[in-house]
Amino acid sequence: MxxxxxxxxxxxxxxxxxxxxxxxxxxxxxxxxxWLYFTGNSLGLQPKSAEVYLSEEMQKWAELGVEGHFRGDFPWLDYHKHFKPALAYLTGSNENEVTPMGSLSANLHFLLASFYKPQGRRNKILLEAHAFPSDQYVLETQARFHQLDPNVVVIELMPRPGEHTLRTEDIVQKINELGEDLALVMLGGVNYYTGQVFDIQAITQAAHQVGAYAGFDLAHAIGNVPLALHTWEVDFAAWCSYKYLNSSPGGIGGIYVHQKHHPHNQMPRLAGWWGYEEATRFKMQKGFKPITDVDAWQLSNVPILLLAVHRASLEIFMEAKxxxxxxxxxxxxxxxxxxxxxxxxxxxxxxxxxxxxxxxxxxxxxxxxxxxxxxxxxxxxxxxxxxxxxxxxxxxxxxxxxxxxxxxxxxxxxxxxxxxxxxx
Ligand SMILES: Cc1ncc(COP(=O)(O)O)c(C=O)c1O
Structure with missing residues (x-):
């Protein structure tokens, strides 16, 4: 060079x-x-096609009103399903393991309702020190929600003295040390402060070996580094789309849940009607019946205008590869x-x-x-x-x-x- x-x-x-x-x-x-714009890790730029897709939906809303749920090329009822191929591609998952929904911090709470189930001594969560503050608050309040002391159950792993980033061997060693006390490892796929990419596969494997779940906040990873969540057997993940995915400030988030967890319909979850079995959803009956894939974690019908912008950006990713x-x-x-x-x-x-x-x-x-x-x-x-x-x-x-x-x-x-x- x-x-x-x-x-x-x-x-x-x-x-x-x-x-x-x-x-x-x-x-x-x-x-x-x-500008020399070097902040795509904070807010990605606006694709020119975003306005086109956005106006299409605005027009549909103006012209069709509620009928937009059922008519046109992308009826709103199933609009979110069109995103599965691109999200599966970007995360290295199967289409039934990913869905666009909600926002990152909120999604982490919804996923933790399923994946953080402290039982007896198995109640610890391992997190990298200096994780993004929202992740810290999510875990702190999850601990309190379960009547546990976050200062005791949330373990923050520091780099070695004089070093700025974590070594995989130290993460694995800490996981092994915590052993049967460990309920969950939750790290950023890429740390927001240092830009360090974690070895998601090795960390997940180590967590599983001691009987813990492994989940990742992919805010800084998706659209930035290659991912293979399914093959790596990651249990769950969540991300936002406004950084590398260029899908507007505060844009739609997304989640991944490995398919091995899908048949477990008895998994604890905080549910909403968009996670309900599709064939009978509109019968509006009592008693929650979850969809049998990741969509079970959906709560609300999707914000079409945010998704329209997301669509513009994901198409560019699929083209660029x-x-x-x-x-x-x-x-x-x-x-x-x-x-x-x-x-x-x-x-x-x-x-x-x-x-x-x-x-x-x-x-x-x-x-x-x-x-x-x-x-x-x-x-x-x-x-x-x-x-x-x-x-x-x-x-x-x-x-x-x-x-x-x-x-x-x-x-x-x-x-x-x-x-x-x-x-x-
Ligand atoms: C790593 C990480 N986690 C969580 C968040 C919070 O995201 P949100 O405000 O979409 O919940 C951010 C936001 O920048 C982030 O960078």
Whole structure:
């Protein structure tokens, strides 16, 4: 690699995904130039086709009213079912194991109603330290809901002293140590702060060996790294769609439940009518009869307008294909790391990349630890047109996304970084 404009432009020329950038609205600065948008890990960009799909549903609503549930190409009654192939593709699952629904934190609670069943000494939950706060609150209040003390039952695993990320061997060892006390392992598939990709398969296997369930928050993983939830035998997972999946702020979430849990209709759950056996749902009878697949976990009829936007983005993913996105992402992230290290070296400014250097253990995001006037540096980057994000106390997260970011943007980011450091 070379930290030069010519090298970056040559990479863009050779990029088979380069045209996908034009399928998105690129947010612009006051001077009319597009931002160097490196926050697709926080909020993905708007696909231009989203408005088209959204207006189709608005029009259907205007013209058909309630009849829209039954008429048109995508009747609302079954609208969510059209998403199963793409969600199965992105998560590496079977279609009967995934469904779009609700929102991430709420979905985690609904899934935990089934998968966190503390019994006697088997009541512990293993979580990574510094998990996204919502996950911490979800688990804290789940413990309280079961009249347990979260300080006792929620075990947060810290990296080794002097390290920023967790080693798989340490996670597995902790699982084995907890043994029969462990009810559940729940981690982020990719940690939001460090960008570390966890070894979901190894962790799931270890959890199962001690008789615990394994579930994952895939907010930062879906659409970012390849997943094979079914083969890895993950018990459950949930995600949001507004990050790498570009499906609007607060957009529709989604869930996965391994099919081995589907026939267990006696599983405890918090139910709603959209999880009820379809053939008799509209008889409106007493007594909940669950659908026999993941749809049993659905509660409410689906928000069609959010799904319309989701549809636009998922179609783009199906076209671009995860293997192409992942291949570009590895190169783009490696180039970003190279540029940052080159500039840190040239300027003698201390930047440590917290995200693992091993490409298998990271996705699009690099988390930069900037202890020397980091906030000021972040502001200087912003003034230079870089949209990244700041995480207290001293981390800048930068996420080049293969669907719409370019190698040239990474090069220009490097220039802005060098100028920013010079001004500090
Ligand atoms: C890892 C992770 N978990 C949970 C959440 C909370 O998501 P929601 O507000 O959609 O419930 C987020 C939001 O950014 C997140 O990044």
């Amino acid at each position: 070379e930290n030069t404009l010519a090298y970056s432009q040559a990479q863009d020329q050779a990029d088979i995904l380069k045209d996908f950038r034009h399928r998105f609205h690129l947010p612009k600065r006051e001077n009319g130039k597009p 995860m293997e192409n996105l992942r291949a570009k992402s590895k190169k783009l992230t490696a180039f970003l790391a190279f540029v940052i290290q080159d500039i840190a070296h040239k300027t003698d400014y201390p930047i440590e990349i917290l995200t693992p250097a091993n490409p298998a253990e990271r996705g699009c995001q690099l988390s930069l630890w900037v202890v020397k006037s980091g906030k000021k540096l972040f502001q200087l980057l912003q003034e230079a047109g870089v949209m990244a994000d700041w995480r207290e106390p001293d981390v800048i997260r930068v996420a080049p996304v293969p669907l719409y970011n370019t190698f040239e943007e990474v090069y220009v980011f490097g220039e802005a970084l060098q100028k920013g450091i010079a001004r500090l």
